[in-house]
Amino acid sequence: xxxxxxxxxxxxxxxxxxxxxxxxARGSGSELLLFHVTDTFDSGAVRDKxxxxxxxxxxxxxxxxxxxxxxxxLGEALLPEDVRFSVxxxxxxxxxxxxxxxxxxxxxxxxxxxxxxxxxxxxxxGDTTQDVILSVDVPVTLVMG
Numbered sequence: 001x002x003x004x005x006x007x008x009x010x011x012x013x014x015x016x017x018x019x020x021x022x023x024x025a026r027g028s029g030s031e032l033l034l035f036h037v038t039d040t041f042d043s044g045a046v047r048d049k050x051x052x053x054x055x056x057x058x059x060x061x062x063x064x065x066x067x068x069x070x071x072x073x074l075g076e077a078l079l080p081e082d083v084r085f086s087v088x089x090x091x092x093x094x095x096x097x098x099x100x101x102x103x104x105x106x107x108x109x110x111x112x113x114x115x116x117x118x119x120x121x122x123x124x125x126g127d128t129t130q131d132v133i134l135s136v137d138v139p140v141t142l143v144m145g
Contacts, residue, residue: 005098
């Protein structure tokens, strides 16, 4: 394995996600690609969550720059020095961008956080995690909150 896509979100679960991905990277020799997607619904509330988690005000003037800034901060602050990482940000539909990034960056594994939803919630609001799992041709590790 050479590269794993780690989808980082401004949630406490990201800490456990990075721990699991770190163990994977160390065991497989893989590079981690920290990936954050922002969309048209991201607002001051999301920026506030990011600031609360990291203590840094991330530049959201341009969605991709803000996404990359957030991912960079997490990698530098939370990953050990022996784990290689790079960052990418994207703007758009989360599931579509995650699937596209998995292919574009030739990732061998995907790491996601998830949350429990009712079947009705999935039907009404969709489920990014489910869409990604069904759409990629690589293993997916899901860290539940």
